[in-house]
Amino acid sequence: MTDWTKICALEEIPRLGSRVLESAKGRIALFRTETDELFALQDRCPHKGGHLSQGIVCGSHVTCPMHGWNIALQEGRALAPDVGETAIYQVRVENGAVFVLI
Amino acid sequence: MQKMKLVMVGNGMAGVRTIEELLKIAPDLYDITVFGAEPHANYNRIMLSPVLAGEQTLKDIMLNDVDWYERNGITLHLNRKIVKIDRTHRTIEAEDGTVESYDRLLLATGSNPVMLPVPGRELPGVVSFRDIRDVDAMLAASSSYRHAVVIGGGLLGLEAANGLMQRGMDVTVVHLAPWLMERQLDETAARMLQRSLEAKGLKFKLSTQTSEISNLPPLQGEGRGGDGVDTEVKGLTHPHPSLPPEREGAKQCGRVAAVRFKDGSEIPADLVVMAVGIRPNSALAESAGIHCERGIVVNDTMQTYDPRIYAIGECVAHRGVSYGLVAPLFEMSKVCANHLALMGIGRYTGSTVSTKLKVTGIDLFSAGNFSGGEGTEEIVMSDAAGGVYKKLVLRDNKLEGAVLYGNTTDGAWYFQLLREKRCLGDIRQHLLTGQPNLGTGGHQGQTHAAAMPEDMEVCGCNGITKGMIVTAIKAKGLFTIEDVRKHTKASGSCGSCTGLVEQILASTLGGDYSATPAAKPMCGCTEHTHEEVRAAIREHKLLTIPDAMKFMDWRTPNGCAGCRPALNYYLISTWPHEAQDDPQSRLINERAHANIQKDGTFSVVPRMWGGVTNPAELRRIADVADKYAVPMIRVTGGQRIDLFGVKKEDLPSIWADLDMPSGHAYGKALRTVKTCVGSEFCRFGTQDSTGMGIALEKAFWNVWTPHKFKLAVSGCPRNCAEAAIKDVGVIGVDSGWEIHVAGNGGIKTEVAQFLVKVKTAEEVLEYTGAFLQLYREEARYLDRTVHWVQRVGLEYVKSKVLDEGCRKALYRRLLFALQGNKDPWAARAVEGVEKHEFEALTV
Incomplete structure (x- = not known):
């Protein structure tokens, strides 16, 4: 069963930053871009399992803090030359509150 | 909005590279049409020599195939020569009548080979060495004929001669100058080269001027082949105009049969390759009234005298110079693309070029002014029997030129010194012996890439072997170290193997290796160099990252993980207490004030001034370790205690419980001051090194630096604190203190240099x-x-630090930057700064 679950207020996630969500599905990284788009990815780099939530957000990708892989936030896919994928979750913002489909 | 139309005339390496650069930065600006006179898509012209020699195939050297143009929405017309530019109506016309209009026109018409104006140059069997058609003609000749004559003993001529010899022909190189490659080599190196080429089987006629190419076989005498001439006689043409009377009635061939010289001698020739030079192909531009002087004249933005028309590559004359090597052409491409993309930054200011001969088994390198002259000094190493020769030309203690023969592994390094115009003061003694410490860890001490076997690991971080790098360079047409990094990741992590990867690149590409330009942009997000970015921040008082990016026209919306931390550092170091420190532009360690580990936990290193601690601190550390179940406690290389395996959410409370200052083991900042015990206890100690270390650490901690900064203080020259491998090493002697700087014990072990006592x-x-x-x-x-x-x-460093006025000003600025800085741990533990960083959300 998956449900839209209320997580936090949008303001609790810094712009160009992230928060970690501890859930029954494991660690989920919530990212907020400069333009207030939100993305939720499994907090695990497809390379060696680094915590993506600890990376630097640029445009629409995050750079893993371990070995610098770039992961596209929209699809969870690694940018070239690296190859790999991490799971993504649906997110939406309603009246300033963040919901994730988990 | 309708797209503008960009038309490119010429389909060679420089032009297509410009299109590639343009697509990278402005993919949707233009409808692009390309006209190529050759029937092929874009191939790597510089690799024609290995194709001729049979070391590579045509397929290996294709850079962009027809599919590439299609994929990028480019209209490609092959086999279509442009004959007219109508600048009034902004159209161009091809030989077959095709007319195309343009908003911007890019001329990339390359160059033409110079054909000597001697009789017989139009005979069948006389070719140049310029394109695939020439190579095909040479290959065809090599399979059915025997004698080849190459006119021109320059780079191209020798590569052609070598290729033809590999194909089994009997090759003579005819050269006007007294020695080979006189524009790239001095006489000594040229003689060594000649000897080794002779040993391979090439013949030479130097100081020899060609007077005629003839379809009459030679009589006898000099150069006459022992087995006579076996070419078929057919299709007799009109008698040769300069036929000597005694030769009347001799059998004429349908193709070239001999080359005659001014001194009257002659040699048999079934194939003649003219390789006496190239000339910019500016005919089309000239016919359209565009200003040309031996090439199409362009300014520093690659624009011609017609502002809608740009020109690039071998066809241009930039500041009076035309280039025939690929590295400068690629630098032009970048600039040209930038202006076509309407970004309006970036200037091409000319290039220093180097040469390397692509003949397997011969190592030859030259760059700059190697013939010396007034005001220059020479450093020469010559071992004729061993086949090694090195000549370095210096002016004002800077490298101005280099010729290397036999061992060219240091070519890339010399070239770098030359381009950077670096003062050689401190490296002059070992200049001749080559680059020290090319990288000492992780690749078995290898410093000579050429000698490494294919399967040897070059990049120890990413597990990349030499073979993988060479394959990628050849298969993907890579030219720069950045290209190699992008495609293979080699040297992309710790960077210690960069020197080796550059060598591999240089030895694979020969003279066409694009050395990293001296002025290199910070990263792909900008055209600006680090120095330019700093100057802009300083001169225009930029205080935030968005302002800096906007001011400097950053290409990406938020930069990348490379430039954001750099910008953040430049801002706060230039404008302390004013610029805004942006935590989201810091790498995780500096954002969390602890070191992230592979499992996502952190390590915590409290500061212990000068490495001195006490029972109370040790008890607190032990209590914290118990309370938070710290899995491991280690002593670090810098004499501090490191608590490993700490959960991120525990960090603020651990800092509160420790009640010790931040050790900054996580930061590009002053790390530790390592000390020996010194005169207080040690029987050898001459100075109180511990006290000095504590004073230094207390004075300078808690300030950000470009990279980590480590100090050590030893109380006597026995140097137990290992001060010789620190950023600043202070060594006590009886009469005072010696200060040594710029040592390093990491990736590149380097002994610190004496600054002052x-x-x-x-x-x-x-x-x-x-x-x-x-x-x-x-x-x-x-x-x-x-x-x-x-x-x-x-x-340079001495000129600043030893000058009293300068030193005191620097010191004042440092003290100002340090003023009032809060301990980041205390701020987070007590005041709750950046609380969200440490708290996880829960469902």
């Missing part, structure tokens, strides 16, 4: 602080002091 502890503080501040103000982000000092030279 001082008497008092106050002086140690002032000199060390001034050096630290100079490094903070002038080094590039991620430069360790060793890299920075190697680049600017110790003499």
